[in-house]
Amino acid sequence: MTENDFLPGDYQNSPEKGKATWKAPSNIALVKYWGKRPVQMPANPSISLTLDVCATRTSVSFEKRDNKEGFSFDLFFEGNPKADFKPKIYTFLERIEMYLPFLKEYHFTIETSNSFPHSSGIASSASGMAALSLCLMDIERQLDPAMDQASFFTKASYLARLGSGSACRSIKGNLVQWGKHGNIPESSDAYGIEYPFEVNPVFRSYCDTILLVHKGQKQVSSTVGHQLMHAHPYAKNRFQQAFDHLDKLKPVLASGDLGEFIKLVESEALTLHAMMMTSMPYFILMKPDTLEIINKIWAYRKETKTPVCFTLDAGANVHLLYPSSVKKKVLNFIEDELAEHCENGQYIHDQVGEGAIKINT
């Protein structure tokens, strides 16, 4: 599909007002996206597990307006007006206007809330941009009821990408791949796709406990981190490695070989942070407790042979990944050894989910 495929034809309907509500999950990458080119195109392909519990619920009410200058919207976060989110949403609307030409015809009331605790350090941009894109697509479908399901979800992913790259992987469930890869049919830099190859059932119920090591603001944003890959001395090799890791993951995901899975996933997490440490300027997002947790995971795995591993996103929190079959003993391990490294002892249990859902209000 090309960019032109996302430009709509004439709309059949022109409703005076209406509403759309969607809930979209967060996601955690196994092979990481780090580095991009304009506009929000990934420097390398990535793949993620779609989460379930960590999600954003967004409602968009719309009403025809007379003045068609600029965009008109009110924004409420967890019930309260949220002025500081507005510039990001405004930029997003500017970016997607050519694909949703009705945006200036309506006044929108956007109400959004997260399932995870406020300022828990969990990025809400992926679930937030996915939920908002789905609501806007839902409105487009009210204007164009003939739209088919596949186009609906592909375009929602395309729009979400323009809001926040990894958000394009928060539309569909289980495993989502994003970024053109020669050996993955239908893969695209412009949107995420459901992973098209065999996936062992063990991964359909995989658990992710997010250990909240540091809930404060990151010193360096993802936006800046992505940019620093442009003049990065190791960028070329890193991008190639991500392509290779996707090839290596294919038989691992099919067979459920957790030993190989762990090696690949932990290597990806540490490579992501190695890229940060070797950027110019360099930076470190891990905290001492991040390293304490990693060392304890390695010791526990060696001692008990439990297939538990970690991954990291662009922050200090640790995602503990394990199959649901060992959940009980891993929960004890978390309580006994890892919770003490979390801010206020906080962590969130999550698992692989089925993707975004429409909420009927």
Ligand code: PMV
């Ligand atoms: O979507 P962004 O721009 O916030 O970048 C996300 C980057 C990582 O979370 C570090 C990796 C990934 O693939 O999700």
